[in-house]
Amino acid sequence: AVTRGDGTKGEPILEQVRHIAAIPQSLPERNLELRGELYLPLGEFERYRDRFQSPRNLAAGAVKQKDPSRTAEFGLRFFVYDVLGRTFERERDKFELARRLGFPDLDYSVVRGGEALAVFQDFQRRRYDQPYELDGVVFKVDQVAAQEVLGGTAHHPRYALAYKFASRETETIVREVQWGVGRSRVITPVALVEPVLLSGATIRRVTLHNVGQLRRLGVTLGCTVKITRRGDVIPYISEVTAPGDTPVEIPLRCPSCGAPTEERTEGRLLGAADNREDASLYCSGTTSCSSAARAFLEHYLKAVGCEGFGERLIERLYEFGLVRTPVELYALTVEDLLPLERMGETLAAKLVEHIAATRHQRLATFLEALGLPGVGRRMAEQLEAEFGTLEALRTADRESLVRLPGIGERVADALLEGLRDKGEAITALLREIVLSPPPPKTRGALEGLGFLFTGTLESMDRRDAEALVLAAGGRVLSGVSKDLDYLVVGRSERVSGKLRKAEKLRAEGGKVELVEESRWLRLLEERGVAVK
Known part of the structure; x- marks a missing residue:
């Protein structure tokens, strides 16, 4: 039993699934694969509504309990929407098999093409009367042989179409705007709104993404805004429906470290001729901003695959003065960690061991961990394949970068500037870690593609x-x-x-x-x- 995961790889959850009463504990035949949706009924969610925002988030957490037996406490359910490993004549036969195997019934209808709109509208009318969250309807050709004839396009099967319901909208009032600092020193506005219930979740905070969007929308204190949840998940302000009476003050100094702020667009300082609605706000402090430093530590640890360091632990390490930069991680000892709250000797030893395991890194991992502008895992691997060594990359010019797929002049300039800005940090880290030799370049059947x-x-x-x-x-x-x-x-x-x-x-x-x-x-x- 595995989750759908990130679309490429799921997490094993077999032991947790054994404790879900709605899922049979065995199947009568081998090589049978059942795919479906794990969900939390709204009735069960009522017990947790004061602590969790949505049934979806709680279901995701319930099936990842470290103590698998605790999964049984939540009352999870599961319905099957596809069966692999057996030949079927009709799509509905899959649902019938799932029912005979002991899985809950799936709410479906068999309709003719001309009736599809009416069925969709019927489900939409009944959407909020269901004992579970519902965000759309999937139509499939019933005859499996016809499915095989129809095949698929490059991005979806021709025999199945998903129609989503329109996201619910509601109005509320912006009471305050707070500003948070990220690892790249971007200062992001977050609107604090009058609490409002939307799609089963109480919305109190809505990100405005950047100072430019705040200006584009015309957000002011006291204004009335229309809020939706994209995909019934992410709160989003779609428009201002009534203006407020107080402008939002754009901070002139970083809310974390007090350094002057500066507005940038596309990586450069905002000029007089630039559109202020395209701007992002930055902290000008390079090393003194504690919020940016903690966010960068969290990013570095995640990128190098160092387990066990959550946000709260990183915050405590920073506050105690134990770790302010990634290089200081490699000086940590068990004795340094023991005074921290809820820190035992076994856990401290594991954390030190996890840090030690990151002393050997691929160049691609190191580049991603540095948090260079625009460099995620894919670009880091591309840079590793092209340049092979850090020295070669640091001495590269703009033209050699622009020749690479997906790297334009602005990205190249930002990357080179980032390497220069992080020069001291790179030098210090290289005293603690060893970059593994790059894999040899190969000539093969796909060369040039x-x-x-x-x-x-x-x-x-x-x-x-x-x-x-x-x-x-x-x-x-x-x-x-x-x-x-x-x-x-x-x-x-x-x-x-x-x-x-x-x-x-x-x-x-x-x-x-x-x-x-x-x-x-x-x-x-x-x-x-x-x-x-």
Whole structure:
């Protein structure tokens, strides 16, 4: 039993699932795979409403309990929406099998095409009368043989379509705007609103993302705003419906360290001719900002895969003066950690051991951990593959970076500036860690070809697919660009941004091909690339 995870890899939850009464503890035959939705009935959620925002979030936490037996306390339910490993004549036969196996019934209807709209409207009318949260309806062709004939496009099966209900909206009043500092020193406005219930959650805080959006929307203190939850999850201010009486003061100094603030757009200081509605607010303090420093520590630890360091522990380490920068992590001892609240010798020893395990890093891991502008995992791996060593990257010029897929002049300038700004930190870290030699460049069957993946692959984890491409001499790009040869499209519940960009690029005469996973696997086979 595994979760859907991030779309490429799920988490094992077998022991927790054994404690969910609504799920049978055994299946009558091997090689049978049931896919479905784990959910928390609204009636069960009432017991937790004062402590949790939504049934969805609580269900996700309930199935990840460290003590698996505690999962039984929450009253989780599970319905099956697909069955693999057996041949079926009709789609509804899958639901009937699931019912016979002891799974709860799935609410479905069998309709003719002309009745689909009426059925959708009926579900929408009954949406808030259900004992669970409901955000849409999926229509599928019932005859499985017809499904196979219809096949699919690059991004969805032709025999199934999902229709989402419109997100609920409500109005509330902005009472205050607070400002938070992130690891890159960006200062983000957050609106504190009059508490309002929306889609089963009480909304009190809504991010405004940046100072430019605050200006675009015209948010003022006391204004009335319309709020929706995108995907019934993320609160979002869509518009101001009535102005307030007090302008929001843009902080002239960082709320964390007191350093002067500065407005930037596209990585440079805002000029007189720039649109102030495109600006972001930054703290000008480079090393003195405690909020930015703690956020950077959290980012570094996550990027290098160092387990056990949550937000509260990082905050305590900072407050005690034990760790202010990543390099100070490597000086921590068990004795340093023991005085901290709820810290025993066993836990302290494990934390020190986890830190020691990060002393050997790939260049790609190190680059991502540095928090350089625009450098995530994909770009870090691309830079590692191109330059091989940190020295080569630090001496690279703008032109050599711009030649790489997905890196324009602004990204290249920001990256080079970031490397210069972090020069002292890099030097200090290199006294504590060792960068592993880069893997040898290979000439292979996919040499010269650029690939990018979107959606969930059925045959393998996405990282395994990317490793397969790299091992065969191909390139894995960080985004859609003119250098992309193949966008491999896996299963997805929605049309991704990558797919939209690739379709636009192709319509403009670009060389990119949109291929389903099965076509990609055939391409590997045709070129002699072995797939395990």
